[in-house]
Amino acid sequence: MALWAGSELSVLNPLHAVWLTVAAALLLSLMLQLLPPGLLPSSALFQDLIRYGKTKHEASLRPAVCRSFDVPKRYFSHFYVISVLWNGFLLWCLTQSLFLGAPFPSWLHTLLRILGAVQFQGDELALSAFLVLVFMWLHSWRRLFECVYVSIFSNAMIHIVHYWFGLVYYILVGITVLSQVPMDGRHVYVRGKNLFMQARWFHILGMMMFIWSSVHQYKCHVILSNLRKNKAGVVIHCKHQIPFGDWFEYVSSPNYLAELMIYISMAVTFGFHNFTWWLVVIYVFFCQALFALLNHRFYKSKFVSYPKHRKAFLPFLF
Numbered sequence: 135m136a137l138w139a140g141s142e143l144s145v146l147n148p149l150h151a152v153w154l155t156v157a158a159a160l161l162l163s164l165m166l167q168l169l170p171p172g173l174l175p176s177s178a179l180f181q182d183l184i185r186y187g188k189t190k191h192e193a194s195l196r197p198a199v200c201r202s203f204d205v206p207k208r209y210f211s212h213f214y215v216i217s218v219l220w221n222g223f224l225l226w227c228l229t230q231s232l233f234l235g236a237p238f239p240s241w242l243h244t245l246l247r248i249l250g251a252v253q254f255q256g257d258e259l260a261l262s263a264f265l266v267l268v269f270m271w272l273h274s275w276r277r278l279f280e281c282v283y284v285s286i287f288s289n290a291m292i293h294i295v296h297y298w299f300g301l302v303y304y305i306l307v308g309i310t311v312l313s314q315v316p317m318d319g320r321h322v323y324v325r326g327k328n329l330f331m332q333a334r335w336f337h338i339l340g341m342m343m344f345i346w347s348s349v350h351q352y353k354c355h356v357i358l359s360n361l362r363k364n365k366a367g368v369v370i371h372c373k374h375q376i377p378f379g380d381w382f383e384y385v386s387s388p389n390y391l392a393e394l395m396i397y398i399s400m401a402v403t404f405g406f407h408n409f410t411w412w413l414v415v416i417y418v419f420f421c422q423a424l425f426a427l428l429n430h431r432f433y434k435s436k437f438v439s440y441p442k443h444r445k446a447f448l449p450f451l452f
Contacts, residue, residue: 147249147250148248148249148250149249149250149309149310149313149410149413150250150409150410150413152306153310153410153413153414153416153417154413156417157413157416157417157420160417160420160421160424161420163184163420163424164420164423164424164427167184167424167427167428168427178196178197178200179200182196182200182203182293183293183295183296184424184428185428186207186290186291186292186293186296186425187207187290187291187292188288188290188374188429188432189425189428189429189431189432190290190291200293201291203293203294203295204291204292204293204294205291205292205293205294205297206287206289206290206291206292207287207288207290207291207292208281208287209292209297210281210292210300211278211281211282212297212300212301213277213300213301213303213304214274214275214277214278214281214304215278216301216304216305217270217271217274217278217304217308218271218274218275218278220304220305220308221267221270221271221274221304221307221308222271224267224308224309224311224312225267225268225271227239227242227312228263228264228267228312228315228322229264231321231322232260232264232322232324232329233329235321237319237320237321238317238320238321238322240320242312243317243320245309246309246312246313246317249309249313250313251312251313251314251315251317259314259315259316259404259405260315260316260322260323260324260329260332261329261330261332261333261337262314262332262337262403262404262405262408263311263312263314263315263404264315264329265337265340265341265403266311266314266400266403266404266411267308267311267312269341269344269396269399269400269403270307270308270311270400272348273344273348273396274304276348276352280352280355284352284355284356284359285355285358285359286359286362286363286369286372287372288372289372307414310410310411310414311411313410314404314408314410314411334405336402336403336405336406337403339402340399340400340401340402340403340404341399341403343395343398343399343402344396344399344400344403346395346399347392347395347396347398347399348392348396350380350381350388350392350395351388351389351392351393351396353379353380354377354380354381354382354388354389354392355389357377357378357379357380357382358377358389361374361375361377374432374433374436376433376437376439376440376441381449382444383444384444384445384449384450385426385444385445385446385447385448385449386426386429386430386433386444386445386446386447387422387425387426387429387430387446387447390422390423390425390426390429390447391422391426391447391448391449393418393422394415394418394419394422397414397415397418398415400415401415422447423446423447423448423452426446426447427446427447429446430444430445430446430447431446
């Protein structure tokens with residue numbers, strides 16, 4: 135495993151390039167937002183691309199050309215429909231190969247090779263990738279459920295570029311997981327031919343972290359939803375209010391923090407040392423940190439009584 139990790143660090147494959155590029159773009163956007171207000175980029179297009187939902191400027195303050203690229207934020211559910219279908223298909227292919235010895239479809243194997251997957255033999259990587267793909271699929275199902283039955287969307291908007299990137303993202307992240315599976319030709323390589331003999335302590339730790347983070351993210355989405363309901367559970371408005379409870383006592387966007395923790399739980403499940411997946415985690419960190427900062431500034435500008443001890447994203451730090 136150490137030799138494999140070292141060789142992966144030394145080769146920049148297409149997947150690495152993609153995740154490094156999007157992570158760098160989000161890091162740059164975050165750093166620009168941290169500049170003093172007078173130095174912030176005034177480009178309407180730039181601000182429109184990095185903002186969505188409540189953090190977008192009022193429609194009257196945005197150029198008409200920017201508003202023409204808006205799509206409803208409730209279309210977030212489309213991301214998870216795509217993820218459930220696509221990552222469910224990948225999980226089915228992986229399950230067929232692991233337990234029935236079926237080869238991957240030739241087009242899928244070719245795609246994995248193009249994106250940087252290599253023929254190698256790993257100790258616990260087959261089980262790790264299987265678990266992470268299961269986690270991703272379950273996560274997508276839960277988020278789809280929340281979008282349909284929990285979240286109460288206003289007339290908030292997202293940019294069409296943001297929308298299309300979200301669709302591509304969940305396709306790419308599933309391929310990234312599958313590319314970590316040790317292959318023998320078009321078949322998955324399993325040492326000893328018994329998948330569950332690969333079980334290690336970090337698989338259990340990763341599973342516990344995934345469940346813990348998912349529960350807290352669900353709680354946070356329920357809290358946000360309840361702000362728009364009366365005691366009988368009837369939706370009465372779509373206004374923004376100050377949320378309280380659970381991780382909201384520490385940060386303004388605990389659902390974003392939970393998202394980061396979910397991806398870290400998958401890095402743990404990969405055994406801590408999977409370079410490719412840590413690139414995904416770095417992207418998620420910068421992405422969620424940027425949106426959390428914009429959310430934090432929105433709350434502070436809208437509510438004079440907003441709790442001063444709350445941070446934007448990381449408790450006590452940021």
